Amino acid sequence: MPRFSIIVPVYKVQGFLRECLDSVLGQSYGDFEVIAVDDRSPDGSGAILDEYAALDGRVRVLHLPENVGLGGARNAGLDQAAGDYLLFLDSDDHYTPGLLAAVAARLEATGGPDVLVFDHVRTHWWGRGGRSEAADLLDAAGLGTFRVRESPEYLNLFLVAWNKAYRRAFFQEHGLRYAPGLYEDAPVTYRAMVLADRIACLDRIGVEYRQRRQGAITRTPGRRHFEIFPQYEGLFAFVERRPDLDWARPLLLERALDHMLFVLAREDRVRPADRGDFYREIRSFRRRHLPEGGCADPGGWRGAEMRLLASAPYASYAAVRGMRGLRASALGGKRRVAGKVSETAQRAYYRGQSKRPLDPHLAVYSATHHRGVTGDPAAIHAKAREIAPHIHGVWVVREDAVDALPPGIDHVTPGSRRYHEVMARATYWVNNVNWPGTLAKRPGSVHIHTHQGTPLKYMGADLLTKPGARYGFDVPQMLRRADRWDYSLVAGRHAERAWERAYPCHFTSLRTGSPRNDVLVGAGPERGAAVRERLGVPAGDTVVLYAPTRRDYRRGGHVDRFDLARFAADLGPGHTLVVRLHPSLAGGVTRRLGLTDLHRRGVLVDATDEPHVADVMLASDVLVTDYSALMFDYVLLDRPVVVHADDWGAFAASRGAYFDITADPPGHVSRSYRELTWLFASGTWQDAQAARLRAAFRERYCEFEDGQAAERVVRLLMLGEGGGAPLPAARRTPGVRARSGALVER
Structure with a gap:
């Protein structure tokens, strides 16, 4: 029995399907089955699925005799699933590296919860978007489990099928199935969340959610969006049969109304001619399902909209929305005017001081x-x-x-x-x-x-x-x-x-x-050792520092080069992987890569927020980088450097480079993940050739680095004393090197 059953419904996605399947089959955690459901797709998707099934025994393909829609295709996959946990993945989306390993670890750590929720990022056709609105909730959940009854705010998590792992026995016990039509995710998601005794969260982005430029039914205006009403009717019919869930009715009604009002406001969903009818359907739904105590009030503008549903016809609602838009524009204008006044006063004060x-x-x-x-x-x-x-x-x-x-x-x-x-x-x-x-x-x-x-x-x-x-x-x-x-x-x-x-x-x-x-050229052994201890590096470990740079050919600046958890595991016992992202990639990217989660689990050390990069370099034994300028500093320590240049052509073409780092490197060059791991497994990363390349690189690019730069600047430019020329590179003493948990002079 596999740990995971990953159900992938497929319909008219031949341009995206390979990327989706590769993202699953390339995961470092391999205990899973893929149940790919060909929903009578008219393009070449079915043939692609058969091709993958022939190459990988973990892939099973169901070819449905007729098109049943997304919900029906998921149900067909459910009937074939054998895994402990169910995951759903839309066939135009894909997993981020290391997701399944992180999910498996969190499930183990939390004792097998009913539901595990993880994060996602929207990938628009022009590039990757920002972090999801759920990120703060996922972070606040910590490492434990909870119930929605005690933590109702977690009903605000994105109500889709593909950002969760469901315990299959829990899914079967409660008869959870997807209904036909649009918005099929909502009733299943909310039923699962209110029924679950134990819910866990993983503060890690696991899915790249593709926002297609065209073709997405949820962004195609039409009457099909009225299907949201029978979907929620099914949810409330279920709740009304369960007196033990009376506590959930106000919460679910607030969520349902919020969802309906969101759809109403979207021009790419409800046509202007249909909005009056859609609004009246919302009011009718509210009247039918409003409990005696009313529904939860989200506050703010959405709360005001919900209160309007009680008495206001569509014309009044539309007028209020229009006034809100005008008010927002007016307030924005006032803020701009106030900002201009403040800016003018500041400039005047600056001119006076000047x-x-x-x-x-x-x-x-x-x-x-x-x-x-x-x-x-x-x-x-x-x-x-x-x-x-x-x-x-x-x-x-x-x-x-x-x-x-x-x-x-x-x-x-x-x-x-x-x-x-x-x-x-x-x-x-x-x-x-x-x-x-x-x-x-x-x-x-x-x-x-x-x-x-x-x-x-x-x-x-x-x-x-x-x-x-x-x-x-x-x-x-x-x-x-x-x-x-x-x-x-x-x-x-x-x-x-x-x-x-x-x-x-x-x-x-x-x-x-x-x-x-200067600190790298003349550092003593004690500073690096103290940093290693502060970072929690086990005594005697070889510290591998991974420091990638940003990419200009990808919106957001980051491209996942490989699975960091897999790399940490492939380095083997006695090694600690320390990751430091480029300063411009901190914050949301660390969550997207799962660094926060991997750091908590002890898989690696996330040193992105360390204030002084020199400390991180001093604590390490070898640098793995791509094209980061950090390599020019690191060679002053006379420690090995590995350049991972698997996308050098794309990087050089998009950004431009002053020289070819693959032809003139500070150490060995890898052009694939396989080559990178071989360099470490074989010990080649620290051989004599690596030392020669490093020395030559230092001679060419670091000729004025003698450990006296700061004093030279102060004496020359602030004290007017002049300063001596830097020592020739050949006469300098290289920095220190970390070995077996201690630092010794070289």
């Missing part, structure tokens, strides 16, 4: 769009406090990052009164991204631009030849802001050439090295 003399002892710092005290600016600030204490440093930090600041950091928040005063009077400006265009460069001020790493991919003006990569970027505006730079810090001649080409502006390149990397 008439005062510069403060020669004031420096302002910012890093990564005001996210905190990090990177090169943090290293320069720390060194300035040590050897130039008369220069007072003030950080510009976003409001939501203030609580995480280290003790003793003077700071301002963007837009505040003191912010404008500091920006107007500071002599030294240090940043690794551009300052806002509203800030003017005053004569006598010194603008130090540190960048965020040595560039592999195209930057600045070079993006003009890559329209996809520069989407959302105003390159001319970017260059106007870069015109304010006085100095550009570089780690090597390659960076110097790239930055001068990417930013054809009037700055001076300084061969100082990268201040943030």
